[in-house]
Amino acid sequence: MSNNQKKPISGGNPFQRLRDQLEGIEPALEPITMTIGEPKHEPPSLFMDVLVENKAGFRKYPPIHGTPEFRAAIGSWLKARYGLDAAFDADKSVIPLNGSREGLVFACVSARDYLKKDVETPAVLLPNPFYQSYGAGAHMAGAEEILLPEQGTGILPDLDVLDPALLDRTIAFYFASPANPQGTVAPMTYWKQLIGLARKHNFLIFADECYSEIYRETPPTGVLEAASAMDGTLSHVVSFNSLSKRSNLPGLRCGFAAGDPEFIQFFANFRNIAAPQVPLPAQALAVRAYADEDHVVENRRLYNEKYAAAEEILSPLFGSVMNDGGFFLWLDVSRWGGGVATAEKLWREAGVKVLPGAYIASDMPEGFNPGADYIRLALVDSLDTSREAFNRIVTCLE
Incomplete structure (x- = not known):
């Protein structure tokens, strides 16, 4: 096997790549971070x-x-x-x-x-x-x-x-x-x-x-x-x-x-x-x-509230943003130059930090990257913060 084959295909840590891309850019508004899928709902005490x-x-x-x-x-x-x-x-x-x-x-x-x-x-x-x-x-x-x-x-x-x-x-x-x-x-x-x-x-x-x-x-x-x-x-x-x-x-x-x-x-x-x-x-x-399902039901309800808000605010611009599971949005931003360009624009003009889809995908042998046209948003913040982020995205891109 060649050395090239032995290397991971991830192209490096996606979050470090984003930090490098956005370094030195001052956001116009108070930052809202939607990059990392780190849950923020409170676990039961x-x-x-x-x-x-x-x-x-x-x-x-x-x-x-x-x-x-x-x-x-x-x-x-x-x-x-x-x-x-x-x-x-x-x-x-x-x-x-x-x-x-x-x-x-x-x-x-x-x-x-x-x-x-x-x-x-x-x-x-x-x-x-x-x-x-x-x-x-x-x-x-x-x-x-x-x-x-x-x-x-x-x-x-x-x-x-x-x-x-x-x-x-x-x-x-x-x-x-x-x-x-x-x-x-x-x-x-x-x-x-x-x-x-x-x-x-x-x-x-x-x-x-x-x-x-x-x-x-x-x-x-x-x-x-x-x-x-x-x-x-x-x-x-x-x-x-x-x-x-x-x-x-x-x-x-x-x-x-x-x-x-x-x-x-x-x-x-x-x-x-x-x-x-x-x-x-x-x-x-x-x-x-694992013996308790009540907190799981509540956790799911909180995420689904944010999906409902995303559908209400973002669908006029993107079409339906609903999916069947998980807590991410995967938005096609090809109209605005693709994921990398849109992530930089949203950070600079709206203070919303999102992850370019290309950073969690890899180039195919044919040369295209299936994530290049997308951005990923993690819906881990509160409903109010999420709604604010959705509205900023629409204002910035509309």
């Missing part, structure tokens, strides 16, 4: 009590497989959320993670070693735009990164055009539903087709489902749900999720991987020498959080 009650756990090294209580809590939640049958064994199919990101990265290395494909250059498939950690995982595994373009909203990578020879050397297929940034949700039929390909060509699906509980109306279908519906097993699929978005606890760094029991145990053994364990108090908090 009772969660903090759990940390205090379990503070003695900070004096212990946690088991890499997590506590029995943690695994049971995740198992109960997955069964309720996705209709998994009683045969689902959380002790074999669930492990804790320090947030989903580190799991998504380390899992790719484990996929390479677990599958032991006899190929010179393994491949990893990624959507484009994509979460940069997917590229980091492929880089660490020494794999070739294959980009699957997703232009606009509601368009999923076309599975029918994938070369069987490529799939034969694939070790992992990263896929997010709801997608970041487009908010696209994969239907059951799509999941089943993808799972069928994974089993036929022997690769792992890494389903990034951290936005699974932030949706407009209908709960998104999950990869475990689809796999179980096919034949009752979780072969070749892994779901990654966390408390960051669901429970507004990004700083806790607590999540999980769940799925194919053989891979999960292999992955846990690798993590036992390569990755940090999740602190016991964080696991105790997760047990409490």
